[in-house]
Amino acid sequence: MQKLTPFLMFQKGEAEEAMTFYTGLFDDGEVLVVERFGAGEPGPEGGIKQGVFTVAGQQLRCLDSPAVHEFDFTPSLSLFVRCGSREELEKLWAGLAEGGVPLMPLDDYGFGPFGWTNDRFGVSWQLSLS
Known part of the structure; x- marks a missing residue:
């Protein structure tokens, strides 16, 4: 079964801070999964490899990107x-x-x-x- 889930890619190691902020702001906010990069993995050690949380009845995913990109968030998707x-x-x-x-x-x-x-x-x- 297919399911659409918004995915937020953070490039400055802010995934955990953002997830904590959003789940604290929304009354129904909840962190469901926190998986961290370990030593020797391609991402920042201790950074969010996979985060799953809910706000406003919607599940979202996030990560601290191991790759640097020339793009970031844009208001053309909100x-x-x-x-x-x-x-x-x-x-x-x-x-x-x-x-x-x-x-x-x-x-x-x-x-x-x-x-x-x-x-x-x-x-x-x-x-x-x-």
Whole structure:
């Protein structure tokens, strides 16, 4: 059976920090798997070889990339979250936008409260009140 899972590749050894941040910010956040690179493996020793976590009812995977790439995260692909309350929307916005780069600040754009930001890791998030 096929299953689509977003996969976040970190290039600066930030996978564990990001996973901890996201699972602490979202009420249902949970780290499911942490597998680390060992000595002599192609990745940074102790870095995340495979991380699996859930936020907003969605499972995601991540790793600390053993290879350096000329590309990184881009807002042309973002994680979209429908929030159940204004309080949840504002809490998530405050956490994700802190240290990040807001693309569309939290506001009403004629289709309800909405915000779009790149977080401090460069991952792009769209938040909307359902």
